[in-house]
């Protein structure tokens with residue numbers, strides 16, 4: 001039997017992940033990145049960012065497991081082969097890049113000695129600039145890729161809703177399957 005909506009757990013996780021991801025990308029880009037490492041608020045800002053990033057990784061892994069194990073609605077189509085390919089690449093890409101984003105952040109935090117400084121109250125000061133570490137460069141590049149993907153994903157949803165008028169968003173709403 002086919003279903004018309006995603007499993008309720010996938011729907012809840014979709015909206016929580018969307019919110020946390022957009023907040024992490026916005027705060028990371030406009031607050032954390034421009035803040036000097038010797039500023040008084042930097043350690044607290046890093047603490048919030050690292051907790052949000054690890055939460056995001058956990059939610060993404062849980063969602064991936066539930067997605068594999070539950071029945072999904074049939075694949076949608078825009079009627080355009082290129083757009084359909086782009087849509088599939090974006091959907092798979094979200095798992096790949098969010099997980100890679102979190103892993104590059106965790107690697108960066110370890111090489112820069114952040115767990116001790118941020119969570120264990122070590123008196124050691126933060127490195128002058130995180131860009132001296134390769135995982136920081138990777139983290140910054142994936143951030144830009146994810147920002148483009150979020151914009152493309154929202155544009156795709158709006159295209160379905162207002163151009164194709166197929167109400168695809170209903171699959172990601174709560175209610176009877």
Ligand code: HEM
Nearest residue numbers: 024025028029033050053054101102105106109130140143
């Ligand atoms: C998917 C989850 C994550 C997202 C979306 C995210 C997002 C971001 C963004 C947008 C930036 C600024 C990048 C730039 O503009 O160049 C950033 C920087 C950073 N992130 Fe993440 N991040 C995530 C996970 C993590 C994790 C798990 C950690 C560590 C445990 C972490 C540690 C850092 C650090 C140390 C910086 C550098 C801040 C600076 O240069 O001053 N991030 N992150």
